[in-house]
Amino acid sequence: MRTPLRDFLRTETGSAAVLLAAALAAVIWANAGPWSYESFWRMHLSVRLGPYGMSLELRDWVNSGLMTLFFLVIGLEARREFDMGELRERRRLALPLLAGISGMLVPVAIYLAFNAGQSSAHGWGVAMSTDTAFALGLLALLGDRLPGGLRTFILTVTVVDDFVALGVIAAAYSSNISVAALVTAGGIFVVILLVRAAGVRRGAVYAVLAVAAWVALLESGVDPIVIGLAMGLLTYAYPATRSDLERASSLFQLFREQPTPELERSVRLGLASALSPNERLQRMYHPVTSYVIVPLFALANAGIVISGSELARAFTSPITLGILFGYLLGKPVGILGASLLTTWLSRGRLRPPVGWGAIAAGGTIAGVGFTVSLLIATLAFDGNQLADAKIGILSAVVASFAVTWAVTWVIGILPQNLRIRGLLGKAESIVDLAVPVDLDRDHVRGPVDAPVTVVEYGDFECPYCGQAEPVVRELLADFGDVRYVWRHLPLNDVHPHAQLAAEAAEAAAEQGRYWEMHDLLLEHQGALDAADLLRYAEDIGLDTDRFHRDLRAHVGAARVAEDVESADLSGVSGTPTFFVNGRRHYGAYDIASLSAAVRAARDRAAMVS
Secondary structure (H helix, E strand, C coil), X not given: XXXXXXXXXXXXXXXXXXXXXXXXXXXXXXXXXXXXXXXXXXXXXXXXXXXXXXXXXXXXXXHHHXXXXXXXXXXXXXXXXXXXXXXXXXXXXXXXXXXHHHHHHHHHHHHHHHHCCCHHHHHHHHHCCCCHHHHHHHHHHHHHHCCCHHHHHHHHHHHHHHHHHHHHHHHHCCCCCCHHHHHHHHHHHHHHHHHHHCCCCCHHXXXXXXXXXXXXXXXXXXXXXXXXXXXXXXXXXXXXXXXXXXXXXXXXHHHHHCCCHHHHHHHHHHHHHHCCHHHHHHHHHHHHHHHHHHXXXXXXXXXXXXXXXXHHHHCCCHHHHHHHHHHHHHHHHHXXXXXXXXXXXXXCCCCCCCCHHHHHHHHHHCCCCCHHHHHHHHHHCCHHHHHHHHHHHHHHHHHHHHHHHHHHHHHHCCCHHHHHHHHHCCCCCCCCCCCCCCCCCCEEECCCXXXXXXXXXXXXXXXXXXXXXXXXXXXXXHCCCEEEEEEECCCCCCCCCHHHHHHHHHHHHCCCCHHHHHHHHHHCCCCCCHHHHHHHHHHCCCCHHHHHXXXXXXXXXXXXXXXXXXXXXXXXXXXXXXXECCEECCCCCCHHHHHHHHHHHHHHHHHHC
């Protein structure tokens, strides 16, 4: 039940500790041996192929080379949210887009106010961008004190300002532009678009073209990391379809019968094609960027000599103060102000996915700037100015952590009704369940008027559905105001008895014994032959002759087919899949995860009513 978004958040939050450790290591290294720190990162590394080649400092290979993969991952996740996540409803993109832009403009204005009329004013780009890893890491540390919807909102905001920041780097912090090389890079990107339009799926083709575009951009004088974000945004995301999964399953069965190299290759290609390239690339590159590349970037750039005189100079420097107050004050004011103004101007049609208290906390979290800020600082400054900028960036990280903790503490001491309203807000949730629950048709367990409905698409032969069954029973026992609905999704390509078992449950329903049969089928998943089903019918007191006739006539087949069709419409391809009040539950189906989803749905339902 792991999903790309949960994997992304888990990796980012886990890597925040590694990133922090790398930044501290850089500071320790720079203070213990300032000469060795700078001399190491200024060493040149050359790559040559015949008469052609390039030579860059190690720091430049990290900043302009490896960081391209970091922005590729950011682009991939943004595209996934656009295709499959909260932003698939396009109107929901408007508010985080405006909040992201406002959350950059206000800090820049504050920085310029501190540096007006001075040469340091050209470093205004340092105060713009939020660090995704640190921001999501802070959200993880706060745990359940903030709603899960805030993560998607913050992620969208950070992608917006990363995208704008890369444009700023290309336009304001690139020098000696070579028009010929820039046109070449543009031409290569057009070729990439044409190859994508032609339906080419070979990753090697895109990799070669992307490297060529990167080299052209480097030669043009424009920082080439922009190609990473562009490639990520071009990569489609879509859920695995049942037809693709069934095809992969049939290929594996062929290989099981005849294990030849040719069929092995077909199986690999079939399995790979069942997943979207977006998900495959994220799984491939995201751990590397989070645990290696971004910490390496911090190690290469965060080193700064810290002494009493350095700190005294920095905290009287307009650069340090502009960055610190830009992030600490400008980010929350820009994000919260834009969200409030957009909601008011749209008369509530556009509103954030969480409450205003959560948005305020999100604004302070967005004040954590590190990766892109350091990148721009290295381009805009040198010497003492660069040292002042680094101190400002690191100070903003610490201060934003402290302010965010204070905001969440204040929210936590509010009365329950105000706290829930401040965290969840009144935004309508996206409904993922294509076919609503029908009390006259669906099989329902629990009070019919319950405020929370849990729908499970299941397969009686699926072992994971068997593992989920006691969790569902515990959930219904713990919550007296939850109703539970089972819908059939027999995976016939891997579970040969699942279809007949589903029809047996429907045959029992014809005699008013659906749930008794349902429970027996899940208790005896390894015994679902026709003879077993007849024995279960006798055990629960059914008219076995009628049950046998209905089973042979496939009376329940049409009902099972309707459930399968509703699963397809809702994008369900595997079992078990849960929906809580119409919203798909992403994550584990243990009692803690499902209980948290039910509590959130109940709180939201109470607010709406």
